Amino acid sequence: MAAITRADSTTKALWRRRLGSALRTALACSIVGFTTLYSPEHLRHMPAFPAFSYMTTILILSDATLGDTLRGCWHALYATIQIMIPSILCLWSVGPDRFTADVAAVVVTLMSFVVALPESTPLMAKRIAFGQIVIVCVGTVVHGAKTGIVMHPIHVASSTALGALASVVAMLLPYPRLAYHEVKKSSKLYAENASEMLNHFVKAFCAQDNAAALDSISEAKSLFKAGTKQLLSIKDKQEGMLWERPQIRFLKPNYKDPREKLQELEIPIRGMELALTSCPSFPVGMIDEDLRDVLQSLKAEIGLKLEQAKCYASFDATTAPETEKNCKDESLWSLKAISSTEDVPASFFFYCIKLLQDGLPVAPNAEFVVNETRETHTEGSSDSQNQNKFKCKLKWISSSLFLLPSLESLVFALKCSLSLGLAVILGLMYNKENGYWSGLTIAISFATNRQATFKVANARAQGTAMGSVYGVICSFLLQKSVNFRFLPLLPWIIFSSFLRHSRMYEEAGAISAVIGALLILGRKNYGTPSEFAIARITEASLGLICFIIVEILFQPARAATLAKAQLAQSLQALQDGIKDIVLFADQKGKPTPTALRDKQKRLKSHINELDKFIAEAEMEPNFWFLPFHGSCYEKILASLSRMADLLLFVAYKTEFLSQLSERFGVSWKQIQEPINDDLELFKEKVGYSLKCFEEVILIKSLAVLAPERQNRNISHDVESGRLPNEDVPRTLSPDEEEIEEILSSFLQHSKEVANSINGYDGEEKHLSQTVLVLNGLGFCISSLMKETTKIEKEIKELIKWENPTRNINLYEISCKLNATYPK
Structure with missing residues (x-):
């Protein structure tokens, strides 16, 4: 019931926020409309391009806070300064x-290239500058010799300034919407969400039957999505908050944004969910009355920490407030259930709840609970961070001095310039008077990152048509009351503001829809509305065609193809991470335990890229290609994400064990060798499987293998990978029996390590810690093997989808591949 009430409250708050944003947009457009339609003549003629004033307002104010609006105004000013002087000189x-039209196209191409090339120029400033370039050049062609060399660019600048000023006024009335308050509110909601998830997970862990445990786990899982949305909201508003409170940016160099702080809560909570979903049955075997009491004490202490985290008043502090420890560590570490358990999911659950209590270990010399050297490690970490920042600044300064653009910025500049130049010349050839709209339609739609080209173009075309038709209908209904034709715009602006949050239209379609109506109902002296609407729709279509053609020329690869290639790269990054799992590095050339964190970050970035390509591939048209198997990719993505999380936990555990080995000396390291042997066996099996998956994924077609083998005269012999009559294994990844065998051996050797620590006086706490960490490490490696098995199943289905007439055996395909293309 509480969850339902909170969901209803969140929904109402979301609708109120979106309605408020829509009303502010309507107010800003009203200011522009009344200024350009009904203000005194000397004011009315300065912004000679009201259409661009509307565009500027929509770009700046859509779902913005005060900080976002101030930033947008700065971008508008930056674009204007960047364009005005070159325009006058030109x-x-x-x-x-x-x-002429040819000269205009050349000038648009060159100026757009110069504007788009610098990486330091914000994207919104580039979009506004593109629009100004189009208006200056096309307007000169339209008006010819009557064009004022200085006044024409000034009129364009005035139109931009009117839109920016209207945005600021609308944001201040009746009171400003502050990004600072939005971030603070989202942080509070996230902390409450985390507290509720913690309660559900602890309740599930202490449950007396499977049904009660599964209900609690299900309720907690339903809160993950809300938490992710809150983190995204904080990310979106973070830059706006820095514009509202610039002292954070300039006076606090070690400032840590709220999103990073809150993500430190998310990692242990995800680990608790992994542990509970892996429990074979409930109640958990290790649970007893003493352990339940300690668990409730831990939950209460973490709840107090979350309560303080959501209630502290300022985000200016570099660290969150510390809580007093009401629950003594000794009450947990002295429990026999902790120091003797072999229930690996339960051990991992307790490890995660301790992480949530104590905070994530600090790299590079991270500690789990040994707090004596916390200050030293923090200083080392801070020095490392400062060195990294200094290196980044040097790199930025050198690239700025020598003006060396990256390949990505060069490609982006070429795409923008060619698209705009082609759109302008075609637009002027079709209709000289309305030649603006082919270029303006795409000027505000460019993005530095890859986007779903056909979906964006389709959304813009539909939005333009809808807005134009709405404007024509309203003009027809109000043809006898011309002075009131601006009124129907207000509900349409509100509707379009909500439309930008829909899956079908998103921001691109919503902006086109509102501008389409504004250009008909918010201007005068444009001719017959229906004729203007048809001309503009045609011009917009010409611009979108140019946009699509240039995008295809520069990025001919489909998103589905890129998703497949990115999947192979993600598997390669996962292999690299698993290779770096070590308990201690006493040999030259071995990776250090902390190196695993860097590999995990690299893997996470690859997974994020894969997620983007999957989303784009699901939206792109199939044409004559095989349909994209989205559900299969989503399952692989989920497994890879879990494995990335598990690798991070493995990094924390191996760092702790490496420090512990230094504490107890060489003799303890010798006892630890059998554990390393188990890890090497795990790494060999999983690494081999992932390598084979990567190779199989990169095959364009299985039909290529047989002809290639015949051409090379390759027979089935020992060197090909298997004997002619050899039974082919059904799987590449470890089966359940192998996973159980490796885990049992690992736990047995872990017990020997724990017994060696037990011989030291006063080391009861470290004994319990070591057992908890080693058992948790056993859970991680067994879970990594299980996820590898799941990935194999999905890859097999993916290959079957692409080759429906063939029987798929990944081991056999891998052997044929190795024989056909020997290393």
Whole structure:
């Protein structure tokens, strides 16, 4: 009931926020409309391009806070300064009377390239600058010799300034929407969400039957999505908050944003969920009355920590407030159930709840609960961070001095310039008077990252058509009351503001829809509305065609193809991470335990890229290609994400064990060798499986293998990978029996390590810690093997989807591949 009430409250708050944003947008457009339609003549003629004032307002104010609006105004000013002087020089040197359509296209191409090339220029500033370039050049062609060399660019700048000023006024009335308060509110909601998930997970762990445990786990899982949305909301508003409170940016160099702080809560909670979903049955075998009491004490202490985290007043502090420890560590570490358990999911659950209590270990010399050297490690970490920041600054300065653009920025600049130049010349050839709209339609739609080209173009075309049709209908209904035709715009602006949150239209379609109506109902002297609407829809279509053609020329690979290639890269990154799992590095050339964190970050970045390509591939049209198997990719993505989380926990555990080995000396390391043997066996099996998956994924077609083998005269012999009559294994990854065997051996050797610690006086706490960490490590490696098995199943289905007439055996395919293309 509480969850339902909170969901209803969240939904109402979301609708209120979106309605408030829509009303502010309507107010800003009203300010522009009344200024350009009904203000005194000397004011009315300065912003000579009201359409661009509307565009600027929509770009700046859509779902913005005060900080976002101030940033948008700065971007508008930056774009104007960047464009005005070159525009005046260009008009002066060429002459308005000699400014033909061809000259305009060339000038648009060159100026757009110069604007788009610098990586330091914000994307919104580039979009506004593109629009200004189009208006200056096309306007000169339309008006010819009458164009003022200085006044024409000034009119464009005035139109931009009107849109920016209207955005600020609308944001301040009746009171500003502050990003600072939005971030604080989202942080509070996330902390409450985390507290509720913790309660559900502890309740599930202490449950007396499977049904009660599964109900609690299910309720906790339903809260994960809300937590992810809150983190995204904080990320979106973070830059706006820095514009509202600039002292954070300039006076606090070690400032840590709230999203990073809250993500430190998310990692242990995800680990608790992994542990509970892996428990074979409930109640958990290790649970007893003493352990239940300690668990409730831990939950209460963590709840107090979360309560303080959501209630502290300022985000300016570099660290969150510390809580007093009401629950003594000794009450947990002295329990026999902790120091003797072989229930690996339960051990991992307790490890995660201790992480949640004590905070994540600090790299590079991380500690789990040994707090004596915390200050030293923090200082080392801070020095390392400062060195990294200094290196980044040096790299940025050198690239700025030598003006060396990256390949990505060069490609982006070429795409923008060619698209705009082609759109302008085609638009002027079709209809000189309305030649603006082919270029303006795409000027505000460019993105530095890859986007779903066909979906964006389709959304813009539909939005343009909807807005234009709405404007024509309203003009027809109000043809006898021309002075009131602006009123129907207000509900349409509100509707379009909600439309930007829909899956079908998103931001691109919503902006096109509202601008389509604004250009008909919010202007005067444009001719017959229906004729103007048809001309503009045609011009917009020409621009979108140019946009699609150039995008395809520069990025011919489909998102489905890129998703497949990115999957192979993710598997390679996962292999690299698993290779770096070591308990201690006493040999030259061995990776250090902390190196695993860097590999895990690299894997996470690959997984994020894969997620983007999957989302884009599901939206792109199939044409004559095989449909994208989205459900299969989503399952593989989920397994890879869990494995990335598990690798991070493995990094924490191996760092702790490496420090512990240093504490107890060489003799203890010798006892630890059997554990290393188990880890090597695990790494060999999982690494081999992942390598084979990667190779199989990169095969374009299985039909290629047989002809290649015949051409190379390769027979089935020992060197090909298997004997002619050899039974082919059904799987590449470890089966359940192998997983159980490796886990049992690991736990047995872990017990020997624990017994060696038991011989030291006063080491009861470290004994319990070591047992908990080693058992948790056993859980991680067994879970990694299980996820590898799941990935194999999905990859087999994916290959079967691409080759429906063939029997798929990944081991056999891998052997044929190795024989056909020997290393």
